[in-house]
Amino acid sequence: MTVKQLSLPELADACGVLGVSAVGLWREPVAEYGLDATAKLMRAAGLTVTTLCRGGFLTAVDPHARVVALDDNRRAVDEAAALGTDTLVLVSGGLPPGSRDLHGARERIADALAELGPYARERGVRLAVEPLHPMYAADRCVVSTLGQALDLAERFPADQVGVCVDTYHVWWDDRAPAEIARAGAGGRLHAYQLADWTTPLPAGVLEGRGQLGDGSVDFGAWHARVAAAGYTGPVEVELFNAELWARDGREVLAETLARFREVG
């Protein structure tokens, strides 16, 4: 998603040129290019798919909407399996229209995980609940802290449900370091993503994630915490950034790789 201006073949080629051997994918471009075609493209390029983003949006109250959401999430699990990744990242969903019941919304996520967890496990896929920054609590994700994500995940076996830590979402939270240790101890640290925090935020606050090194995140400290928690998996860079998207994708990918090496 950092270089969504590149088509998947362009991405695969650029990764090859730069020596990048693994990439996280989003469902929309995969669907556009075709699931089987994407899997084939990745294999041919020698690219490992680290995670698939994203399932989730599990907070609906309406029974029909819940059936639709669960069906869609089962398809996301199938897609993850087809792409050869063991991790599906979940963005849980915000408050339903007119609702002010955060607790109820979080409980409906738990209900959904109870159904999706075993389905995913059978297909070799783990669900990674991603806490999103509290500024998204109303309209995107009622799971706002790593503590909340773990409270949810720990109701289920660790090989079914874990968490995704994204520096953009947790960097401000003085409790997150302890929660990373908790996640690691429980075998639930399923994904680790990077983005920097830069201000001012743009309208809608969706497309202002900072290039690594441009903002307030102390990546060295977060890397050390994740490593101390036993995490040895891939490290993804996920920048939703309108300015980066407007530039040449190959150039942005090269810059991002250089920054990744600098901040580590």
Next chain:
Amino acid sequence: MTVKQLSLPELADACGVLGVSAVGLWREPVAEYGLDATAKLMRAAGLTVTTLCRGGFLTAVDPHARVVALDDNRRAVDEAAALGTDTLVLVSGGLPPGSRDLHGARERIADALAELGPYARERGVRLAVEPLHPMYAADRCVVSTLGQALDLAERFPADQVGVCVDTYHVWWDDRAPAEIARAGAGGRLHAYQLADWTTPLPAGVLEGRGQLGDGSVDFGAWHARVAAAGYTGPVEVELFNAELWARDGREVLAETLARFREVG
């Protein structure tokens, strides 16, 4: 600040017409109208000043900048005392330019409170540390949760340093209800402010606080928590909202009062 388009005399008059007997003031309009003149205006109108906003911005590293900030905060205490309010709200400040050290910034706030607390106490003024929403952590306030605010406040006597709870900043936090109880038990719940959470957020995320009832905040639940914590002080409505500021101030004040009664 909800109706900053009104001059202080217009505000006092509008409050009189609507039967509003108490108002929170900000330092800038007070300075513009004159401190003594404002105090006289409020007394003549029979208006109690609930709190003065705001002191703070105490995170600078530079020694000269720290001296300037402490001087300014002592002046803010003096102004609060002159206006007859016992509460000065503090917005702690963000990260200094180029810094990524949230912990260090929070410790510098504690250092400043150690100097300001006794000064305020001698003048009959309590400091209220206000946690701001985590989306302001970098550039405005490194104190992002009520728990952090209380961790800071509890290093000092309760009659020197407490907290300010604003629904806009804490509504998403599942730990905030317990922290409100903690604040009440310690005699540190010094101010209570309301704003609703509406989306999409505007660019810069400063002027999008929602009119009461328009957003995701369950005010009845928060009122009950604050009441259960023993709070019997004033309830302020503080809406930073560019759309409300563009309208007739008396109309906005009347609407806000009506909404205040509806959501209570």
